[in-house]
Amino acid sequence: MSDFPAYPYPWQQSLWRQLDAQIEAGKLPHALLLAGPPGIGKRHLAEALTQRLLCQQPSSGSACGRCRTCELNRAGTHPDRLLMTPEEGSRAIKVDQVRQVIDQLGKTAQQGGRRVVLLYPAEAMNVNAANALLKALEEPAPETVLVLVSDSPGAVLPTIRSRCQLQLIPVPPAAQVLPWLEPLVAGSELSAQTLLASARGAPLAALALLAGDTLERRAEWQTLIAQLSLGQVSAVEAAAKLQGDDLDLFLRWWLGWLHDLCRWQLGLKVPVLAQLEPAVAERLQLAAPSLLQRYQEKLLGVRKQLRNGANPNKPLVLEEAMMDWTAILRASARNAAGQA
Amino acid sequence: MKFVASREALLKPLQLVAGVVERRQTLPVLSNVLIQLDGDQLSLTGTDLEVEIVGRLQLEAAGDSGEITVPAKKLVDICRSLPEGSDIEFSLDEQRALIRSGRSRFTLSTLPASDFPSVEDSPGDLRIECAQQEIKRLIDRTAFAMAQQDVRYYLNGMLWEVRQGQVRSVATDGHRMAMCTRDVNVDCAEKVQAILPRKGVLELSRLMSEGEDQVVIVLSPNHIRVTTDDYTFTSKLVDGKFPDYERVLPRGGDKVIMGPRTELKQAFSRTSILSNEKYRGVRLLLADGQLTIVANNPEQEEAQEEVTVDYTGPELEVGFNVSYLLDVTNVIAHENIKITLSDANSSALLEEPESSDSLYVVMPMRL
Numbered sequence: 001m002s003d004f005p006a007y008p009y010p011w012q013q014s015l016w017r018q019l020d021a022q023i024e025a026g027k028l029p030h031a032l033l034l035a036g037p038p039g040i041g042k043r044h045l046a047e048a049l050t051q052r053l054l055c056q057q058p059s060s061g062s063a064c065g066r067c068r069t070c071e072l073n074r075a076g077t078h079p080d081r082l083l084m085t086p087e088e089g090s091r092a093i094k095v096d097q098v099r100q101v102i103d104q105l106g107k108t109a110q111q112g113g114r115r116v117v118l119l120y121p122a123e124a125m126n127v128n129a130a131n132a133l134l135k136a137l138e139e140p141a142p143e144t145v146l147v148l149v150s151d152s153p154g155a156v157l158p159t160i161r162s163r164c165q166l167q168l169i170p171v172p173p174a175a176q177v178l179p180w181l182e183p184l185v186a187g188s189e190l191s192a193q194t195l196l197a198s199a200r201g202a203p204l205a206a207l208a209l210l211a212g213d214t215l216e217r218r219a220e221w222q223t224l225i226a227q228l229s230l231g232q233v234s235a236v237e238a239a240a241k242l243q244g245d246d247l248d249l250f251l252r253w254w255l256g257w258l259h260d261l262c263r264w265q266l267g268l269k270v271p272v273l274a275q276l277e278p279a280v281a282e283r284l285q286l287a288a289p290s291l292l293q294r295y296q297e298k299l300l301g302v303r304k305q306l307r308n309g310a311n312p313n314k315p316l317v318l319e320e321a322m323m324d325w326t327a328i329l330r331a332s333a334r335n336a337a338g339q340a
Numbered sequence: 341m342k343f344v345a346s347r348e349a350l351l352k353p354l355q356l357v358a359g360v361v362e363r364r365q366t367l368p369v370l371s372n373v374l375i376q377l378d379g380d381q382l383s384l385t386g387t388d389l390e391v392e393i394v395g396r397l398q399l400e401a402a403g404d405s406g407e408i409t410v411p412a413k414k415l416v417d418i419c420r421s422l423p424e425g426s427d428i429e430f431s432l433d434e435q436r437a438l439i440r441s442g443r444s445r446f447t448l449s450t451l452p453a454s455d456f457p458s459v460e461d462s463p464g465d466l467r468i469e470c471a472q473q474e475i476k477r478l479i480d481r482t483a484f485a486m487a488q489q490d491v492r493y494y495l496n497g498m499l500w501e502v503r504q505g506q507v508r509s510v511a512t513d514g515h516r517m518a519m520c521t522r523d524v525n526v527d528c529a530e531k532v533q534a535i536l537p538r539k540g541v542l543e544l545s546r547l548m549s550e551g552e553d554q555v556v557i558v559l560s561p562n563h564i565r566v567t568t569d570d571y572t573f574t575s576k577l578v579d580g581k582f583p584d585y586e587r588v589l590p591r592g593g594d595k596v597i598m599g600p601r602t603e604l605k606q607a608f609s610r611t612s613i614l615s616n617e618k619y620r621g622v623r624l625l626l627a628d629g630q631l632t633i634v635a636n637n638p639e640q641e642e643a644q645e646e647v648t649v650d651y652t653g654p655e656l657e658v659g660f661n662v663s664y665l666l667d668v669t670n671v672i673a674h675e676n677i678k679i680t681l682s683d684a685n686s687s688a689l690l691e692e693p694e695s696s697d698s699l700y701v702v703m704p705m706r707l
Contacts, residue, residue, distance in 0.1 A: 068460065075455035077369050079389045106493035107537055107576040108562040110389055112462055141579045 004074045005055070005063035006048040009041045009203065010180050011172030019049060020061040028053075029165035031137050031146040033122060035153035036169035039205025043120055045169070046147045050081055050116045053145055069111055079110035084119040091309050093119070095128040102136045105144060113143070120149035122156045123307070130157040137163045155307070171201040181206060190215075197271060200256060217245065218253055222272070225257070226280045228322060229329055235322035242318050251303050254321070258296050262289065288332040295324055341406025342431040343377055345399055347441070350428055351419050353395025354412075356571060357386035360393050360543065361412040372409035374456045375430070379405060385458050386412055391540050392459050393547075394572040407453035410437045418446050459574050464558030464565065466502060466532055470524040472555045472568070476548040478509040479541055481520040481698045484667045486538050487513035494580030497535045502528050502559070510585050516664040517588055517701040518671075534559050535582055540575030547573055588701055590687045593680035595656060598693060599631060599649035601677045605669035607645035611635040612662040614643035620663045621705045626656040626681070635662070658684045659707035665690075668700045 008016040022028040032049075034042045051063035051073050063070050072078040082101045086093055101117055109115045119125075125133065137146060137160065148164055150156055174196055181192040181203055188195075188210055198215070199206035209215055221242075228238045242250055257272070261284060264270040276284070302317060357373055374385035380402040384395045419428060422441050429440040437448040479498070487495035490513065499510040508521040536544070544566060548555070558565045566573040611622050615635040625632040629652070633645040658681060669677065674692040681688050690700040 071454045072457055075369070075452070077367050077455050077457050079457040103493075104389075106496075106578055106580065107390065108579045110457065110459060110562075110576055112460070112560075112562045 005051045005065040005070060006044060007062055008045055008048050011176040011203070012041060012045050012169075015167070015169065016045070016048075016061070020052070023053065028145060030140050030144060031148065031164040033148045033150060033153060033156070033161060033164035033166045034169060035150045035166060037171055037200070037202055038151045039199060039202030039208065040169060040171060041204050042149050042151075042169055044204075046118055046120065046149050049147060050118050053114050053116050054078060054081060054111075056113065069113065072111070080113065080115040082115065082117045084117065085121075086124050091124060091307075093125045093129050095126070095132050098125070098129045098132040102132065105136055105141060109143065115141075115144045117144070117146040118149075119146065122148040122150035122160065123152055125157070125160070126309075127157070130160050134159055134163065152307075155304070172203065174201065177201075177203045177206075185210060194271070214249075221245075221250065221253060222257070222276075225325075226276060228326060229280055229283050231326075235326050236319055238322045239315060239318035242322075243315065247314055247317065248303065248306055250318075251299060251306070251321075255296060255299055255303070258292060258299075261287070262292060265289065283329060283333070286332045286336045287328060288335060291328045291331060295328055298324070341375075341377055341404055341408060342429075343382060343399055343403030344401065344427055344429045345382065345397065347419055347422050347424065347426050347428055349397055349399075351416075353384050353397050353571065354416055354419060356547075357384045357393050357395045358412045358416045359386070359546075360388050360391050361386040362388050363413060369409060369451050369455045369457070371411060371413065372451055372456070373412035373415060374407065374409045374453055374458060376407040376453070377403055377405050379403075385456070387456075387458065389457065390537060390576050391543050392574040393543075394458075394574075396570060396572075406432065408432060408437060409451045409453055409456050410448045414448060415439075459563060462560045462563060464560050466526070466528055466559040468502065468507060468524055468526045468557040468559070469554060470507075470522075470526075470557075471551070472548045472553045473550050474507075474522050474524055475555060475557070475566075476545060476550060477697075478507060478520050478522055479545040479548070481671060482509045482511040482518035483541055483545060484671060485511040485513060485516055485518035485700075486541065488538065490514070494535055494578055494582055497537045497578045498541045499582040499585070500534050500536060500559075500564075502526055502532045502534075504528055510582070512583070512585065512588070515661065515703050516667075517585060518668075518698065519585065519700070520698040522697060532559065533582060534564060535578035535580065536564060536575060537578050540564070544573060544575070547571070588687070589699065590680070590682065590689050590701065593682040593686070593689055595626065595651070595653050595681045597626065597631065597649050597651045597679040597681070599647060599677055599679065601669055601672055601675055603647050604631075604677060605666065607633050607647050608662050608666050608669060611643040611645050612666065614641045615662050619705070620661045621659050621707045622662040622665075623657060623659050623707055626651060626658075628652050656681060656684065658688075659705040660688065660702055661705055664702045668702065672698070672700075 034046055036042055052058055054069045054073060055063035056067040056069050057064045069078060073081065082104055084093055084097055084101055140146060153161060177196060178192050181196060184207060185192050185195060195206040195209055199209055224238055224241060227233045260270045260273055264273045265285060299321065305312065361371055361373065370388065376383045380399040382397045382399055386393055418439060422444065426441045431438045435450055437450050439446040482498060486498055490496055495513055501508040505523055505526060506521060507524050507526065508519065510519045553568065556567045562577060564575050564577060611633045612620065614637050615622050616637050623634040625634065629648060631647045631649045635643045668690045672692055676693045678691050678693045679688055684704060687704060688702045691698065
């Protein structure tokens with residue numbers, strides 16, 4: 001952990017104050033589900049909350065960073081901070097991990113203070129794990145707090161959801177994020193605003209865009225889609241070019257792009273699409289909203305399967321997605337011609 | 341940090357401490373042992389987050405004070421494999437621990453002592469001082485009845501109940517119960533209860549000796565801490581409420597049987613061969629002066645044993661799980677056993693005939 005103790009991000013201040021007041025009043029719910037889109041610092045908030053709850057002498061609403069428990073937290077060896085994340089090489093939180101934690105919860109705190117269970121992503125629990133957790137989630141021992149973090153609370157078992165206090169964390173307004181982001185991205189070619197827009201307003205995702213080649217890949221993907229839309233490459237060729245990319249990453253971008261497309265068709269300004277050649281733009285303008293809607297639903301289904309640990313044949317998924325896309329454009333163009 | 345200790349002096353506490361350190365650990369620091377030196381007082385700490393043992397050792401000469409953690413298993417192996425009677429020199433060089441003895445030299449990796457999750461001294465509410473054999477008896481007499489991985493997590497341990505001048509241990513798995521009460525020197529106005537987790541109980545029983553050596557036990561809301569001259573043992577407690585065991589003790593049993601322990605034990609273990617492997621049921625047929633033990637299994641095989649006992653009264657037929665009866669006959673030391681029954685649906689009370697400090701309750705089975 002680079003910064004210790006963890007302080008909430010600027011855009012989390014009001015929520016933090018609310019949580020702090022709850023802690024002070026002894027009214028913090030025993031189970032919290034922090035839910036919101038990825039890349040907005042939920043996990044960081046959960047971490048800060050954990051440190052705050054375990055600290056022996058919290059000062060001005062945050063962990064002090066000096067006491068014995070803070071030292072252990074800094075070293076990552078605090079015995080009463082129980083972390084549940086998918087094990088290495090696995091995408092799911094398994095029932096054995098949950099059982100271990102429940103076993104720990106049956107005994108008194110080693111350091112004599114609170115015990116905090118930190119669990120993310122909550123939707124990664126498989127059915128057995130989630131069911132095993134229910135009892136502990138419903139009536140944990142006193143001085144025990146469970147903090148669950150989820151990108152898609154809808155994918156969490158309803159019985160888990162109903163036992164937690166759901167804390168929805170929306171995408172923060174740009175005005176709160178930009179003062180934080182600007183100094184961090186100073187020196188890069190892109191402005192903080194552009195980055196934030198490409199990350200759909202998620203501050204941490206915007207920062208992550210700078211690292212790695214995500215932005216370049218996105219530009220390449222957009223070029224590829226443009227070529228595909230004009231019929232310059234076939235669907236099979238396009239799918240072959242995407243073969244080397246991470247499927248989940250691509251699908252996420254592709255869904256976001258389609259979403260942008262719908263907004264753009266309605267006349268909203270979308271900077272990414274504004275760069276398209278007129279010929280492409282013309283074709284895209286024709287794409288029928290109803291078909292786009294069905295297409296997006298289908299892709300969402302694929303992503304859900306992926307997240308649930310399915311291991312689909314990647315070339316097949318990509319080829320199908322690309323062929324569907326060309327089919328949509330063809331059908332839309334035919335309709336448009338028929339009406340004219 | 342630097343000190344010299346003889347191999348034997350160092351090995352004894354080190355092995356004790358390394359016993360609780362588990363080899364497969366999620367946190368690297370937990371496979372380490374914490375070494376703290378204060379003048380000529382050396383202490384070694386090992387933990388698995390549930391139990392912690394601190395071994396203490398007085399050095400012949402004071403060294404440079406300090407604290408550090410090093411891999412426990414490796415340190416034990418090194419010390420053990422050095423020749424007997426050799427002196428071991430331990431020193432710190434930057435981030436490495438240097439161990440020298442004669443012409444051998446080892447460098448071990450270290451982790452800072454502040455990473456080590458040792459239990460802080462908490463203010464103890466209750467202090468018990470007694471001979472180690474008292475504690476050992478409290479545990480050995482009842483530990484067999486503890487539940488194992490029961491969902492009722494408060495049964496996976498042993499209840500210690502402290503009253504003025506008295507400590508009582510109770511263990512149950514829901515089918516049978518064991519209870520032992522000892523008079524010890526303790527000042528406690530109100531009844532205090534604490535549940536020791538199973539692992540802590542077994543570990544503590546291993547540490548306690550049979551002798552008169554004194555031990556100090558401190559109970560706090562979160563921990564039990566047991567201190568002797570050589571080491572301090574700390575265990576977490578089970579965070580739950582133990583069932584009201586007094587209600588389980590059968591009252592008004594009117595059929596009192598007095599029987600020879602060894603004969604009963606052998607009879608039980610022979611009949612158990614042909615009892616149902618899963619349910620282990622045996623039938624006890626009680627008549628004047630005689631107890632008949634009958635076992636059947638699904639293959640229609642039958643075992644029958646007759647034991648002469650001291651009993652006069654009406655006849656009774658009652659079923660029990662033979663494993664539970666065997667456990668009790670194993671742990672009782674007296675030559676006779678007193679069994680008190682009332683009817684086929686009531687629990688049996690087993691105890692030593694006179695001056696018994698232990699009570700055992702076994703629930704009957706419908707056969």
